[in-house]
Structures are given as C-alpha cells and as structure tokens.
Amino acid sequence: MAGIQLHNLSKIFKLKEEDVVALNKINLNIKDESFVTIVGKSGCGKTTLLRILSSLESKSEGEIVFTQGNTVITSPKIAIVFQEPRLMPWLTIRDNMKLSLIKIKNRHEVNRRVDHYLELLDLWRFQDAYPNQISGGMAQRVALGRTLCYEPDIILMDEPLGALDIYNRKILQDEIIKIFENCKKTIVFVTHDVDEALYMGQQVVVMNNGNLVNHMRISESHSKDMNSHEMKALKRALTHSIMDSRIIRNDFSA
Ligand SMILES: Nc1ncnc2c1ncn2[C@@H]1O[C@H](COP(=O)(O)OP(=O)(O)O)[C@@H](O)[C@H]1O
Ligand SMILES: [Mg+2]
Incomplete structure (x- = not known):
C-alpha cells in the first residue's frame, strides 16, 4: 500500500x-x-x-x-486500468489474467493468484473463453482481474x-x-x-x-x-x- x-x-x-x-x-x-x-x-x-x-x-x-x-x-x-480492457484476443481469459505475472516464475503462485481473482470477479466459468466470446462488462472485469493479479500498491x-x-x-x-x-x-x-x-x-x-x-x-x-x-x-x-x-x-x- x-x-x-x-x-x-x-x-x-x-x-x-x-x-x-x-x-x-x-x-x-x-x-x-x-x-x-x-x-x-x-x-x-x-x-x-x-x-x-x-x-x-x-x-x-x-x-x-x-x-x-x-x-x-x-x-x-503501480498499475493502471484504461477505458478499454486491452485484452489479447488470441489468449483465453485465464491467460490474459496471467499476463501481469510473467515475471513470477513460481507456477503455483501464478495459479493461486489467477484462481483467486477469477473467483472474486465471478469469471471462473469463463476462464477458457476468448475475449470475443464475452461481453464488454465482463472484458473490463478481466482487465481489472489482470491488474489485481499483479497485486499493486x-x-x-x-x-x-x-x-x-x-x-x-x-x-x-x-x-x-x-x-x-x-x-x-x-x-x-x-x-x-x-x-x-x-x-x-x-x-x-x-x-x-x-x-x-x-x-x-x-x-x-x-x-x-x-x-x-x-x-x-x-x-x-x-x-x-x-x-x-x-x-x-x-x-x-x-
Ligand atoms: N501528448 C500530448 N500532446 C499535446 N497535448 C496533449 C497531449 N496529451 C494531452 N494533451 C493536452 O493536455 C490537456 C489535458 O489532456 P488530458 O489529460 O487527456 O485530459 P482529460 O483526460 O481530462 O480529458 C488537453 O488540452 C490535451 O489536448
Ligand atoms: Mg482522459
């Protein structure tokens, strides 16, 4: 903080x-x-x-x-969330959330964080979907999840x-x-x-x-x-x- x-x-x-x-x-x-x-x-x-x-x-x-x-x-x-979700269209929701964690080598920790925020943001069921398969509101929730996974101050x-x-x-x-x-x-x-x-x-x-x-x-x-x-x-x-x-x-x- x-x-x-x-x-x-x-x-x-x-x-x-x-x-x-x-x-x-x-x-x-x-x-x-x-x-x-x-x-x-x-x-x-x-x-x-x-x-x-x-x-x-x-x-x-x-x-x-x-x-x-x-x-x-x-x-x-510090992390920033923009008006547009800026998701990678070729990656699933789960993999989009992982993007902010590429520096973390511990796979267990990466999965722990992604699981936690998928759950918190009610995205669990959509983790294998692609950005073009979800609504705008949901896409912005993924962007928020990606930011939270990074655990910024x-x-x-x-x-x-x-x-x-x-x-x-x-x-x-x-x-x-x-x-x-x-x-x-x-x-x-x-x-x-x-x-x-x-x-x-x-x-x-x-x-x-x-x-x-x-x-x-x-x-x-x-x-x-x-x-x-x-x-x-x-x-x-x-x-x-x-x-x-x-x-x-x-x-x-x-
Ligand atoms: N890269 C830039 N080059 C020149 N002027 C800019 C640039 N970015 C923003 N401005 C100007 O700075 C002012 C503030 O812009 P901005 O911070 O985008 O406002 P807001 O986000 O409140 O709409 C505006 O007059 C805008 O035209
Ligand atoms: Mg502005």
Missing part, C-alpha cells in the same frame, strides 16, 4: 503553435489505502495526471513522493467504466468498491461523471483546466444514498466547480 504526495506538479506540452498547460502546479495528498476520485470535464488534465503517476509520461516540473506510513518509498507497484483507473452501459456500470462500481474494501489498496479513480465520482470516492478532487478547484471528503461510507440531501448538495457543489474555472486552489496537500 502507498500514499502519494504531489508537490507543485506541472505538465506543459510544447506544441508548434503554443504551449498547453495540462497540469498547473498541483499540490495534493492522497493517503495510503484511500479511494480518491478525480472528476472534471474532458481535456482538464485527468489522463495526463494518471500517465505521469504511472511513469507513462514525464512531468515538466514539481515532485511526486510515494510514502508508506511515514517512510518515503522509491518505487511502489496503487491502482490508477482512467474512466474504466466509461464504455459500459448503465447497468453493467452500476454492477462494476459496486464490485470495485467491494475489492477496495477487501484488498485495501490506494485507488485513484478518474471519471467525468459527477454521480460516479461521489458514489465511489471517499474523497473527490475536481480538476478544471489543469488546476485543482475543489476537494471534498465524503462523510458517508461506501453504501451511499445518492438521493440523500447531503449527496444532492455535494453534487450541486461539485457540478458548479467543474463548470466554473474562476476559482483555482491547486493546493490540497493538507
């Missing part, structure tokens, strides 16, 4: 015509074993932030510090349910929450959907145009009633800060 501290993190894409400031001196503290959702309009910098956290992209300025308790750690195990999710219909989306939202409660990982979950951000997160961070503009701690537990007065008020406040770019805070490190 690991926490993440961002200190003045910036990303500037230098294009021919102009520079694009995708992240503008962001300060944020994500605690060990917390579930944080990041919400904002398309183009506000959500994917860039996750790509930098997972070293798929370089930062321009600032610092990222990973911690375990009070200790700074250099290389936590931090899971980054970039709109992982964005391509699913509303029913499958709901089912997977609850499954991800259940996984979080059982496995106690640090999860950073990106979405552009305000309801999803509120429903999933213990904390919700709002991004707007490369800036952090709001940060809410949700007092209710994970079984949230989205029709409660509290949730409706939070939703109004969140929507307001997603739409209004005049308020810039950029420092939610406390």
Whole structure:
C-alpha cells in the first residue's frame, strides 16, 4: 500500500503553435489505502495526471513522493486500468489474467493468484473463453482481474467504466468498491461523471483546466444514498466547480 504526495506538479506540452498547460502546479495528498476520485470535464488534465503517476509520461516540473506510513518509498507497484480492457484476443481469459505475472516464475503462485481473482470477479466459468466470446462488462472485469493479479500498491483507473452501459456500470462500481474494501489498496479513480465520482470516492478532487478547484471528503461510507440531501448538495457543489474555472486552489496537500 502507498500514499502519494504531489508537490507543485506541472505538465506543459510544447506544441508548434503554443504551449498547453495540462497540469498547473498541483499540490495534493492522497493517503495510503484511500479511494480518491478525480472528476472534471474532458481535456482538464485527468489522463495526463494518471500517465505521469504511472511513469507513462514525464512531468515538466514539481515532485511526486510515494510514502508508506511515514517512510518515503522509491518505487511502489503501480498499475493502471484504461477505458478499454486491452485484452489479447488470441489468449483465453485465464491467460490474459496471467499476463501481469510473467515475471513470477513460481507456477503455483501464478495459479493461486489467477484462481483467486477469477473467483472474486465471478469469471471462473469463463476462464477458457476468448475475449470475443464475452461481453464488454465482463472484458473490463478481466482487465481489472489482470491488474489485481499483479497485486499493486496503487491502482490508477482512467474512466474504466466509461464504455459500459448503465447497468453493467452500476454492477462494476459496486464490485470495485467491494475489492477496495477487501484488498485495501490506494485507488485513484478518474471519471467525468459527477454521480460516479461521489458514489465511489471517499474523497473527490475536481480538476478544471489543469488546476485543482475543489476537494471534498465524503462523510458517508461506501453504501451511499445518492438521493440523500447531503449527496444532492455535494453534487450541486461539485457540478458548479467543474463548470466554473474562476476559482483555482491547486493546493490540497493538507
Ligand atoms: N501528448 C500530448 N500532446 C499535446 N497535448 C496533449 C497531449 N496529451 C494531452 N494533451 C493536452 O493536455 C490537456 C489535458 O489532456 P488530458 O489529460 O487527456 O485530459 P482529460 O483526460 O481530462 O480529458 C488537453 O488540452 C490535451 O489536448
Ligand atoms: Mg482522459
């Protein structure tokens, strides 16, 4: 497990015509074993932030510090789940799940992990099927299983349910929450959907145009009633800060 501290993190894409400031001196503290959702309009910098956290992209300025308790750690195990499941069509579900374990030589351990997550994600019956034989929701569950098999400290999710219909989306939202409660990982979950951000997160961070503009701690537990007065008020406040770019805070490190 690991926490993440961002200190003045910036990303500037230098294009021919102009520079694009995708992240503008962001300060944020994500605690060990917390579930944080990041919400904002398309183009506000959500994917860039996750790509930098997972070293798929370089930062321009600032610092990222990973911690375990009070200790700074250099290389936590980080995994990222994308909107598309990115499964290998020529491999079975079981073999797709094994892909994140190619460095583990102990076959017994590989099978133990794959069996465990096939069971947990209700994929057992489909382990010998191929990706084109399962539904989109199930394929995304396999992608999640592949990530969990790797047993990362931090899971980054970039709109992982964005391509699913509303029913499958709901089912997977609850499954991800259940996984979080059982496995106690640090999860950073990106979405552009305000309801999803509120429903999933213990904390919700709002991004707007490369800036952090709001940060809410949700007092209710994970079984949230989205029709409660509290949730409706939070939703109004969140929507307001997603739409209004005049308020810039950029420092939610406390
Ligand atoms: N590789 C890139 N080169 C140039 N500009 C980029 C690149 N990736 C992202 N951007 C720009 O950075 C901004 C943030 O993009 P992104 O992080 O993808 O936003 P989001 O995921 O919130 O939709 C956008 O203006 C986007 O056009
Ligand atoms: Mg994106």
